[in-house]
Amino acid sequence: MRRSFVAGNWKMYKTAAEARLLLSELLPGLVSIKGVEIVLCPPFTSILPVASLVEGTEIGVGAQNMHWEASGAFTGEVAPPMLAEFCKYVILGHSERRGYFGETDENVNRKVKSALAHGLVPILCVGETLTENEAGVTRDVVIRQTQAGLSGVDTRAIASVVIAYEPVWAIGTGRAATAEGANAVIAGMIRAWLASTYGDEAAQSVRILYGGSVKASNAGEFFQYPDIDGALVGGASLKATEFIPIVKAAAR
Numbered sequence: 724m725r726r727s728f729v730a731g732n733w734k735m736y737k738t739a740a741e742a743r744l745l746l747s748e749l750l751p752g753l754v755s756i757k758g759v760e761i762v763l764c765p766p767f768t769s770i771l772p773v774a775s776l777v778e779g780t781e782i783g784v785g786a787q788n789m790h791w792e793a794s795g796a797f798t799g800e801v802a803p804p805m806l807a808e809f810c811k812y813v814i815l816g817h818s819e820r821r822g823y824f825g826e827t828d829e830n831v832n833r834k835v836k837s838a839l840a841h842g843l844v845p846i847l848c849v850g851e852t853l854t855e856n857e858a859g860v861t862r863d864v865v866i867r868q869t870q871a872g873l874s875g876v877d878t879r880a881i882a883s884v885v886i887a888y889e890p891v892w893a894i895g896t897g898r899a900a901t902a903e904g905a906n907a908v909i910a911g912m913i914r915a916w917l918a919s920t921y922g923d924e925a926a927q928s929v930r931i932l933y934g935g936s937v938k939a940s941n942a943g944e945f946f947q948y949p950d951i952d953g954a955l956v957g958g959a960s961l962k963a964t965e966f967i968p969i970v971k972a973a974a975r
């Protein structure tokens with residue numbers, strides 16, 4: 724059985740001092756929750772303080788991006804071995820990276836393969852824009868991004884990948900997908916594609932999350948669907964009163 728998974732994507736919020744304060748509110752509520760893998764993804768400069776504060780707990784730390792090369796003359800970039808000292812996870816291909824920073828499917832794929840090679844768990848984000856959704860091409864977009872992102876990832880490695888379905892129109896808008904709609908994409912498109920590509924057993928081993936305006940009041944609806952293994956949470960991960968109940972709702 725797949726273990727539930729909830730990751731908080733802090734985006735470009737929280738200085739190191741603010742991160743310590745948020746941790747002091749989150750930790751007492753989070754440490755006692757069993758049956759869910761909990762991951763906090765602060766900005767790079769807050770990774771070290773967060774990693775040292777969660778040490779000794781089962782809470783994991785992730786980054787929000789990385790370069791695919793192990794080192795090199797790439798001013799402003801962060802390499803996988805630098806993350807691997809403090810993190811076990813890395814969010815890759817988030818729609819804000821694709822939309823604002825020109826990340827292509829090809830570069831996302833380089834990052835996914837590099838993360839796996841460096842022992843990091845990639846959280847591969849896929850999702851359609853509002854225009855694409857209204858044009859009825861959700862399946863084309865989601866499968867193209869999944870297939871391209873996982874190109875060259877073999878059946879043995881696939882269980883180490885986490886996929887997050889995040890419709891772009893639901894991110895930060897307060898307008899979440901319906902649980903039924905999210906399940907149609909997650910079970911009917913992504914997991915079905917994984918099964919046809921990697922076989923049933925491998926497809927059943929991959930955690931697939933929903934992301935986009937998840938909050939304490941709607942999280943439980945998504946987790947009722949057995950194929951929705953958890954959530955990637957943005958705005959609500961910055962508030963202990965929101966994030967703790969979301970994690971509790973995901974516990975299996």
Ligand code: PGA
Binds near residue numbers: 955956
């Ligand atoms: P949101 O963001 O929860 O604020 O909609 C989700 C995400 O971008 O991962």
